[in-house]
Amino acid sequence: MASANQTVLQFFPSPTSFSARIHPVVLFNICDCYVRRPDQAERVVGTLLGSVSPDGTVEIKNSYVVPHNESAEQVALDIDYHHNMYMSHQKVNPKEVIVGWFSTGFGVSGGSTLIHDFYSKEAQNPVHLTVDTGFRNQEASIKAYVSVNLSLGDRQLAQRFQEIPLDLRMIEAERVGLDVLKTTMVDKLPNDLEGMESSMERLHALIDDVYKYVDGVVEGRVTPDNNIGRFIADTLSSMPKISPAAFDKVFNDRIQDNLALVYLSSLTRTQLSIAEKLNTAAQVL
Known part of the structure; x- marks a missing residue:
């Protein structure tokens, strides 16, 4: 049995209901900023704007890049530029507040803790969004994190980034644009007919998956799910x-x-x- 005065190493995790939802325009803006970055910069960082719902869902609606310099030991942000950009966005849409920050690259890097400390003063429990602009295997690795404190007794030792659920929803036109963005070498943008052909191929694949699921349920090979059945029924009833x-x-x-x-x-x-x-x-x- 532990004694009463024993020092305990403890984590203070974030609420389990904490999640994020990102709009596609934010991804397009981040990738555009990465393409236009200075030659000596390995990555770009910036501010995320949006809103926080009562259930803890962070909706990321907008973003802007913040100039910075970083080395192995320190990171310097242009704080004046950040505040001026935020004031300009507030004049256009005062409902969008600072909800976190983004960086390009695969996962969390060494200087992320220093930048996160700054944004912790700008917003309560900010979200750290990472976007892999390399699109390895033509897949975009997009992840969201929050900071978790690691304390020894009453003394805070460090911070740990904990991944949270991230929801990316888009309409068909935005999905076509993201598919083009994933292809790092593009001869030309698809025209309307090529976009329609790609959409029809995706629709055919989805219908084929529904057929396989229904056949599996009827034949007893797949366990039926009432939620999926209702979704299929609602989809069929909505068709003219x-x-x-x-x-x-x-x-x-x-x-x-x-x-x-x-x-x-x-x-x-x-x-x-x-x-x-x-x-x-x-x-x-």
Whole structure:
């Protein structure tokens, strides 16, 4: 049995309900900042803006980069720039407050504790978001952490980063953009037809997974889940009742509209290129 005056090493974990939800525009902004970083910088860091719901969910809606210099022993942030940017964002949207900070790279680095200490003064229990801009195996490693105190008796020894659940939800157009972003070597951006083809392939794969699940439940190979069954039923009931002939007509009309847009955009680019060359030739003459 431990004595009454024994010193105990203890962790003070964060609430179990603490989680984060991130909007896709934040990822696009972080990747854009990483591409535009100075040549000598290995990573970029910045501030996360958003809101905190009563249930403890942190919704990350916006971000901006903060200039910094770091070495093996110290990290220097441009605090004046950070405060000026935050004041500018507050004028546009006062509901978005500081909820944490982000950094590029795989996981937590050595100087993260120093930066987290600064943001702990800017927000209560800030979230640390890491984004692997290398996209290893064309997958984005996006993780969120909070700080956990490690204390020995009444004396705080260190901090430990604890990963929390992170929810990333996006519409189909945003998902297509993220898929392009994952491909580090891109010849050109996909047009509307290529985006539609990619969406249809993903939809076909999802329908095939639903078929396999339903067949497995009917044949007794898969344990039924009432929540999944209700979700499938709600999805089927939300689909409009339309005949195959009418669906083919609507689908073909949409394809014709996309083809017309592609043709008009190509024609416009050609006219602009010709006009630019004629203007250059007129100036030379």
